[in-house]
Amino acid sequence: MIDRVFSTVVFAAAALVVAALVWVLTDVVSEGAARISWAFLVTEPRDAGRAGGIAPVLVSTLWVLVIALAAALPLGLGVAIWLSEFAPKQRGFAAYTGITLDVLAGIPSIVYGLFGNAFFSVYMGLGYSLLAGGLTLACMILPVFIRTCESGLRQVSDDWRQGAWALGMTRAAAVCHVLLPAARPAILAGLVLGIGRATAETAALLFTSGYVDRMPESPLDSGRVLAVHIFDLSMNVTGGDGAAYGSALVLIVLIVLLNGLAQSLVDNWFKRRISQ
Amino acid sequence: MMAKCLDHLRSKDGRWNASLALLTAGMVALLLTILLFLMSEAWPFLISADTGHGGNRLFTNLLQNPGWYPLEGRFGLAPMILASLAVMLGAILIALPLGLINGIYLEFYASAAFARGFRLLLNLLAGIPSVVFGLWGLTRLVPWITQWQPPGASLLAAILVLSLMILPTIALTSASALASVPRELHTGAIALGLRRTSQIIHIMLPAARSGIVAGTILAAARALGETMAVLMVAGNVVQIPATLFEPVRVLTANMALEMAYAVGEHRASLFASGLLLTLVVWGLSWMAYRLGRHQRKFARHD
Amino acid sequence: MMIDQPTAAYTLGEMEQKAACCVPSPILQVRDLAVYYGNNAVLADVSLDIHKGCITALIGPSGCGKTSFLSTLNRLTDYHPGVQVRGQILFDGHNLRQESVDTLALRRRIGMIFQRPNPFPLSIRRNLDLPLKEHGVRDPHLRKRKIKQALKDVGLWDEVCDRLDSSALSLSGGQQQRLCIARALVLEPEILLMDEPCSALDPISSRVVEELIMRLRGRYTLVIVTHNLAQARRVANYVGFFWMRERVGKLIEFGQCRQLFEAPTDALTAAYVSGAQG
Structure with missing residues (x-):
C-alpha cells in the first residue's frame, strides 16, 4: 500500500517535471520556428528589432565567442598541463592555484561583468567593445575549462607516462603526443561547457560589449550578442516577443551546432595525431 | 643556484x-x-562614513534600511538582499523535493531507455541559456499569473522560473549521489525484507544525504548568482515583499539595471553589492565542497 | 657527459648448460645501491654485475624492492617525487647516477618493459614512429625500415603488417606486450629492463613472450624481474634473489642460474627456490 502511494507520487513528480520541461522546449521551438527564415538570419534589424533580421547580432556573437575561445583555450590548456604534469604534487603553489580556480569558478557572471567593465572597458580603455566582452568571457570560462582539462589529464593512466619516459621522451613530448590525445574526451567536455556558457552569457556582456545592434566592423566596435538581443527585445521593446523567440531558437541551435563543430574539429585533430 | x-x-x-x-x-x-x-x-x-549616523555606511545601510534612492545618496541594500534570499529559498523549496523525487525516479523506477531519454532532456535544459528561460517566463508565466493576481511580474514568477532552471541540476546530482551509494547497502536492505519505500527512504536517502545536500547548495549558489531570468520576470521594484505576488528586485538585477548609468558612489555601491554576493556564493560553494568531500570519503570507505 | 660508444656483437652461449653465455664482461656494475622513499629505505646494500648479452633474472617475493631496483637502472626514479637513490651504478665505466648524464639518451640505450602492456593509445605504426622521431631519426624511409625490422624481431610483423594504422589498443594482451618490446627495440638499446613482462598475460601469450625473450639473448642484455621461478630457471643465465630483512629489501644471493637453483649458498635462497618459503 505504502509502496503503491510512494511510487504514484514519484511517477507523478516525474511526469510533472517532464511536462514542464517539454512545455518550455516546445514553446521556444514552435514560437521560434514561426519566425525563422533565411532572411531573418541575413538582414539587419529594423524598428528596434521588431522587424528585420539578426545578421549583425549573429556576427557580434561569433566575434565575442572567437575572442573568448582564442584567449581561453591556449591559456587554459597550458595551465591544465602545468598543474597535472609539471607542478610539484599537491604542495605549495599548485595547491594555491587549485583553490584560486575554484574561487574564480564561484564568482557570479554579473560580477564578471562588473569586473570586465572596470578593467577592460575603463582601465584598459577598450570601452564597450567586442574585445572587452570576449576577454571578460574568457576570464569567466577559464576556471572550469582548466579544471576539466586538468582532471582529464590526471585520469590518463600512469602506465603511458612511464612508457613515454622509459623511451627517453621528454615530458613535453609525452604531453603533446600521448597524454593530450588520451585526455581528448575531457578536453572536449571542457570546450563544450565553455562554448555553452560563453554563447549563452548575457549579464557579463551587458556592460562590456554593449547593446549597439549595428554590424561591427572590428573587434573594437561595440556589438550586441544574441543573448543581449533577446533580453532587449523582450524587456525594452513592446511587440518584440516574436523576434525574441526567433533569436532564442537561433541561439539554442547555434549552441548545439557549435558543440557538434567542436566535437568534429577536436576529433579530427586528434585522429591525425593518433594515426598519421 | x-x-x-x-x-x-x-x-x-x-x-x-x-x-x-x-x-x-x-x-x-x-x-x-x-x-x-x-x-x-x-x-x-x-x-x-554616513554623516547622519556616524557609523560605517555599509552597516547602517544593511541594518537600518534607509531605502534605495541612489541619486539622493541613500543606498539601502536590505530590501534587495532580502529579495535575493527569498527568491533563492523559494526556488530551493520547490526544486529540492521535485528534483530529489526525480532523482529517485531516475535511479530506482525509470526503465533504462526512459531514464536515458529523461537524462538527455535534463541535460538539454541545463544547457539552455538563462535569458531564454527569462523570455519564456516573461511571455508565458507572467501573463498567466497576471490573470490570477496582477501585476504578474513578481516574487512568485521569479521563484517559479528559477526553480525550473535549477531543477535539472538537482535531479541529476541527486541521481548520481544515489548511484554512488555502495551496492551492498541496497542489497542488504533488500535481504532484510524491507519494502521498497523503506529501502529508499530509510537506507538509500540517508546514505546519499551529503551528496544531495552538496548538489542543492551548489544549485542555491547558482540561483543566488542568476541575473537575467530573475531580472526579466521579477518586476524589479525595490521593496520588501509582503506577499508572493508583489514585484521585487534582487541584488544581481539591480547591478544589471543600474550599472549602465551609475557614477561615483552609486557605482561603488553596485560593486560593493557584487562583492557581497560573491562572498556569499563562495561561502555556499565551500559548504558544498566540504559536504561533497564527505560523500566521496563515504563512497571510498565501502 | 655522453654515453654513446657503440657496443660489439656477442657470442651466444649454450642454453642447455645454463651457464654464462659468454666470457663474463660486466656492462652494468651496481655498488652499494640503496633506495629511499622519504626517510624509509626500501632497498639497501645491493651490489651486482649485469653481464653483456646475458639474461639476468631477479626473483623474490613482491614488495622487496625489485621494481625499484630496476627503475634506478634507467633513472626512471627521477620522476618519482620523494625517491632518493644512493650508491653507484657504472654503465660502461661511467656512473650513470651523475647529474650531468643525459637521461633521455641514457633511456634510449637502456629500454624498459612494464608489467602491464602499455602501448600508447595511438596507431601501431605511430607507437614505434614516435620514439624514433623523438630521438632525431629524421629520414622517413629509415624510420619505416626500422619499424619493420623491430616488428619482425618480435614476430609481430606478419600479424599486423596489414593494419599498421589501426589502434594499438585493438591488439590482444600478448600482442600489446610484444609491441611494447618492439617499441623499445626500435631505438636499438643495449640493455632491456623487463618488469614481470609475462605476469599480466594469459599462459599462451606468456609463452610466446618468453620465447621472444630467449631469442633476444645475445643481441641485447636483459634484466628481468619475475615471480615465476620456473620461468627464471628456463631463461636466465644469472639470477639475483631479493628478500625483505627488517622491512628493507636486500639482495640475498646472486650467481649463475644453475648454481643458485641447484646449490644455493644461502639457506633462505634454498628454502625459497624449493618452494618452502615465499
Missing part, C-alpha cells in the same frame, strides 16, 4: 615547465586583479 636554473632552462622540459608555471602564475594574478578591481571600485562605498 643561478647556474642550475639556467641549466634547467636549457632543456626542453625546463623551458616548458618555466613557461607554463608563468602562465599559471598569470591565472593567480587574474584572481588577484579581479578582487583588486572589485575592491577598489567598491572602496568609496565601503569606507564612507
